[in-house]
Amino acid sequence: MNIAVIGLGIIGGSYCKALKAYTNHHIIGINRTPETAQKAKAAGAIDEIGTPESLQTADITILCMYPQACVDFLEQHGALIQKNSIVTDAAGIKRAICPQMTALAERFGYIYVGSHPMAGKEKNGFGVSDADLFRGASFIITPCGAPYEAVNTLSTVAREIGFGTIKLATPEEHDRMIAFTSQLPHVLACAYVLSPSCPNHRGFSAGSYRDVSRVANINAKLWSELFLENKEPLVEELDILIDNISQIIGAIKAEDKEKLTALLEQGHQVKQALGE
């Protein structure tokens, strides 16, 4: 197949490198700044530097841009895309874009299947992209009414490049779970490192500091967009979290050892039940 990847940052670059490393598909890389596309070509991550016109030959198009930028790109260039070919994205939120993406697919005659590769790093850009970024990770598909055949085609490619779990979800299910599994830890990490104690942690810290603070090294522009486009589920999870922290604070302030132990034990039990 011809596979076009648009946006050669960490996710797009990793798609290209993984597709080149683990499949025989022909990879077309499209990027706004030509230097990055040239770098990708020189690195052997793509077979061909493309333009929007190249989408006429693509069997699968993968948009690896900020969520709204995906919609904007298709508004502008959707007419160039091969009829009945598959278009997917890599956006971390789905309710905010899936309806528009589906409407655009209907307008232009290609097939839209939403997806979200659950992988990343604390750094951005083609320079940190990695053929093994997706190894063992989850690949969430939001079919949004696409035919099974298209979903299967995308799943197969995802398996080939190393994803460990393929999960189908509605945009609502996706966004609700992502609010908890991904967005909440990012909010927490940023809030955590804003303590005045943080700059002095060296020598007093171990794994728990490292782990909870890791994703504070955030792309503020991207994550602001992701948070705002997933406002309700995220605020709901944050309210639950504040409530749970407040219960623990209450038990500490009241020096209620029994209640405090019971709250912590609940946390322990959740992890035990998950076998983690």
Next chain:
Amino acid sequence: MNIAVIGLGIIGGSYCKALKAYTNHHIIGINRTPETAQKAKAAGAIDEIGTPESLQTADITILCMYPQACVDFLEQHGALIQKNSIVTDAAGIKRAICPQMTALAERFGYIYVGSHPMAGKEKNGFGVSDADLFRGASFIITPCGAPYEAVNTLSTVAREIGFGTIKLATPEEHDRMIAFTSQLPHVLACAYVLSPSCPNHRGFSAGSYRDVSRVANINAKLWSELFLENKEPLVEELDILIDNISQIIGAIKAEDKEKLTALLEQGHQVKQALGE
């Protein structure tokens, strides 16, 4: 030297294994339940199964028990300890025990140097102890007025068994930093996994879920004691955290993208400034 380790759980067991693996000291293991001491002997983690009477021959005694249990043990058996020998502990809080520990040392004529090995796992007991648990970790010493010579002796042993950083601190400095670096992440992890979304995270989660939830697999009894004995600094850090999370929630609710981006960017800058 003869080094006695009292309490052969994950920390005590790791001390024994590391001392056997990386030094030539003679290791005496003392444990309440004899089965664990026998297991340690059979595993070659100790040279000798001891009793409190063995402390008459120990040059260094390391107490690896719950904080108050260290004080109770010395109240009961302190008279058996060799004069001018060094006694240390491994407790994760220091203000709550250092004054009593120092008073007991003066009463019985040995030297107390507080310490806190910044290492652990999400599992407990001798079975998960590890000769390399301390590799590269921080070793915090609260000298509490002990002579430099004793501090140096303890530092040297800590270096020999793999600790990467030796940090001196007052009990107050220790407890304030530990509230931030270690206790706060444990509160957070427990509060986080209490979301009703948690049991369904599989397939929707990646590194950020794994990292922030890791230490929720907590020893509720131990950590309740640690939290309550460090109430003021911990509550202060928790209040700062709640305030920082609330600011982020406020920006999301108000859909104030500029403010939200600025808050996240602050987090990013803290990590960047630390080179993390």
